Amino acid sequence: MNEPHLWDHEHPYYSHLGHRHVSPADGGNHEDFDSWADFLEARGDEDPDYNLLVRWDWIKPEPEWAEPDYTDELSLFYVLQREGDYWSVTVTVTENDEPAIRKWLTQRATHLAHIWTPLLPTTPQPTPSPTNQPTMKDPTMPDHFEQIHYTLPARHLQPGMSTADGQDILTVSPNGPYIGITVYTPRDDDPATDAANRAEPEYRIYDPDEPVDLCTYTNTAIDGSYHPTATITTTQHITTTPTTDDDG
Incomplete structure (x- = not known):
């Protein structure tokens, strides 16, 4: 439809x-x-x-x-x-x-x-784009996928983006002359751990024009690699080998 x-x-x-x-x-x-x-x-x-x-x-x-x-x-x-x-x-x-x-x-x-968390049952996801491809964070990822690492000035960060070290950005707000963000480690495979991690986020602070290392994953809500000020640093085409059961 x-x-x-x-x-x-x-x-x-x-x-x-x-x-x-x-x-x-x-x-x-x-x-x-x-x-x-x-x-x-x-x-x-x-x-x-x-x-x-x-x-x-x-x-x-x-x-x-x-x-x-x-x-x-x-x-x-x-x-x-x-x-x-x-x-x-x-x-x-x-x-x-x-x-x-x-x-x-x-x-x-x-x-x-x-x-409105936790009242809404789901969080809307953006329309898929060519730069929003599956990566290692998704346990159901396909055998072939593309992982894009990029940088973006801190002033353009948004909640829902993902950092290059695997954190999801929860909030972005000015802190005096700086940009402060909170991040947490998402665990899609373990809702309880995900909720616990979200409840105790890490705080990071940047100069507004400081480039921040980011990456787009399968479950990244906001893909910032398309932004005019983004700089793509690496694009990795990764092939995975499905695991097999030794007893099978």
Whole structure:
């Protein structure tokens, strides 16, 4: 079955564009962008904790009212948690933008789901990409797979990425002039140990422009190797030999 398009969804209720208590003369806490590329350049890699995306709506012009110059619009609604504020964005988009938008929205959905742990039964996973391939962390990995190691400046780290030493990033937040992250050792094969490790994460701190060694694994939620500032250091094509039972 084909996956429904993003514009096919009509979300419950609605959300107000801008902040009702901020004058339009002061910007109204709303911003417009002429294209998805313009939005990504300006705001695409913002800290997902500072700018918590809580809703999105893809709006198509009504057929009976549509004029030739009418366009699709994607509205995004944020809570600025640290400031106790609310912000919205409207982006002019096209149907051709959907794959990139779906990937970006899925990353934000994954982050939002962490806030509702353990109430949500599962955490959304991003749409697979060519750089999100199985690696040694997955006990069910295929016989042939690709493992990509890369670096990314600390300012662009996101929860859900994986470090080159096998840790998953739980949180990313500024700490004075630095970037602080918490990481833990995931254990997909042992839920109890995974939960215990997650409850006692390790704290790491970086300069904002300091390159951080990362890797994409099978169960890595966020693949950052596609990021414009990422540098791929090695790509390993690995062949595994299935284990056999000596008694079999």
